[in-house]
Amino acid sequence: xxxxxxxxxxxxxxxLPGLLSQLAEARxxxxxxxxxxxxxxxxxxxxxxxxxxxxxxxxxxxFVVLQEQSTLPIKNPKRMHExxxxxxxxxxxxxxGTALYLTWARQNVPETQKQITEAYTxxxxxxxxxxxxxxxxxxQFIRGHRHPVLHxxxxxxxxxxxxxxxxxxxxxxxxxxxxxxxxxxxAGLTRTDAxxxxxxxxxxxxxx
Numbered sequence: 001x002x003x004x005x006x007x008x009x010x011x012x013x014x015x016l017p018g019l020l021s022q023l024a025e026a027r028x029x030x031x032x033x034x035x036x037x038x039x040x041x042x043x044x045x046x047x048x049x050x051x052x053x054x055x056x057x058x059x060x061x062x063f064v065v066l067q068e069q070s071t072l073p074i075k076n077p078k079r080m081h082e083x084x085x086x087x088x089x090x091x092x093x094x095x096x097g098t099a100l101y102l103t104w105a106r107q108n109v110p111e112t113q114k115q116i117t118e119a120y121t122x123x124x125x126x127x128x129x130x131x132x133x134x135x136x137x138x139x140q141f142i143r144g145h146r147h148p149v150l151h152x153x154x155x156x157x158x159x160x161x162x163x164x165x166x167x168x169x170x171x172x173x174x175x176x177x178x179x180x181x182x183x184x185x186x187a188g189l190t191r192t193d194a195x196x197x198x199x200x201x202x203x204x205x206x207x208x
Contacts, residue, residue, distance in 0.1 A: 001175060002060070004096075005035045006052045006087070007067025010103055012037040013152070014163035019186070020170045026184040027177045034059075042069040043083035052087070056094045063130070063174055064091045067101035070156065073119035074112050081123045088127045099174060100124050104135035104162075107155035113139050132173045133204055134166040141165060141200045148193045160188050161197060168201030178202055 001024070005011050017033035024031035036052050038045070043066055046052050056064060066087055072080045084100065091098045102120040105113040116135055124131040138150050150162035158166065164186060168179040179198040186194060 001029070001062045002032045003034070003099075003174065004052075004055060004059075004061040004064045005033060005037070005067070005101075006043065006046050006064065007035075007037050007101060008041040008069065009037065009039050009157060010070055011035065011065075011067050011101065013157050014160050016158075016163050016166055016170075019164055019167035022184055022186070023167055023171045023179060023182055024175060024177065026182040027171070027175075029175060029177065031175065034061075040069065042072055043067075043087060044079070047083065047086050053090055056090060056096065060094065061096045063097045063099045065099045065101050065132070065170075067103065070103055070106075073103075073116045077115070077119040077122075080119055081126075084123050084129075085127070088129060098127060098129040100129050100131045101166075102131055102133045102135045104138040104150070104158075107151040110139070110142070130173065132170055134169045137165055137169045137200055137204045138162065140204075141197070144200075145196060148189070148197075160186070161193060164189055164194065165197045165201060168198055169204050172201050172204055 005017050017035050021031045021033055068080050088098045100120050113135055120131055148161035149159055152159045171177050171179050180202045
C-alpha cells in the first residue's frame with residue numbers, strides 16, 4: 001500500500017509514517033509512506049505551495065492522508081472544510097482515496113475533542129472520505145489509563161506513545177489489520193505499554 005501524508009508536526013513528530021510501516025511489516029504487509037510536512041502548517045498553506053499536488057501527479061497513492069492544523073477545526077471549521085474540499089477534488093482526480101487524520105485535543109482542554117471530532121466526521125461524511133479517528137482513540141485511552149502519557153511535555157504534540165497509538169489506528173482503519181499481538185520492539189516504548197495501546201486501537205472503527 002502506498003500512502004501520502006500531508007500535514008505538520010502532529011504527523012512528523014516521532015515519524016508516524018515510519019511507525020505505520022513498521023507495524024504493517026510485522027503483519028507481513030508492505031506500506032510505502034511519503035510525508036510532506038511543515039511545522040504549524042495548515043492544509044491551505046500546503047495547497048498554496050503546490051508541492052503536494054505535484055507529488056500526487058508524480059506518483060499514484062492508495063490513500064492521501066490530510067492532517068489539518070490542530071486548532072483550526074475548533075476555531076474555523078468552515079475554513080477547514082474548504083481546505084479539505086480543495087484537496088479531495090485533486091486527490092480523486094488522481095484515482096487515490098482521501099483519508100482524514102482526526103487529531104486530538106490539547107491536554108489542558110480535553111472538552112474540545114467533541115468539536116474536533118465533529119469537524120472531521122462532518123466533512124468526511126460529505127465527501128465519502130475515510131476518517132481515521134486517532135483523537136477518538138486518544139480520548140478513550142486517556143479515560144481508562146494514566147500511563148503511558150500520550151501528550152508530550154508541551155501538552156499539544158504527541159509523545160512516542162501517542163504517535164504509536166495513532167499508527168495502530170491507521171493500521172486498523174486503512175489496512176484492515178489488527179495491531180494486537182505485534183511484538184516488534186519500538187525503542188523508548190515498553191512492551192507492556194505497546195500492548196495496552198494496541199488493544200485500544202483494536203476496537204476503533206471510523207465514526208459516522
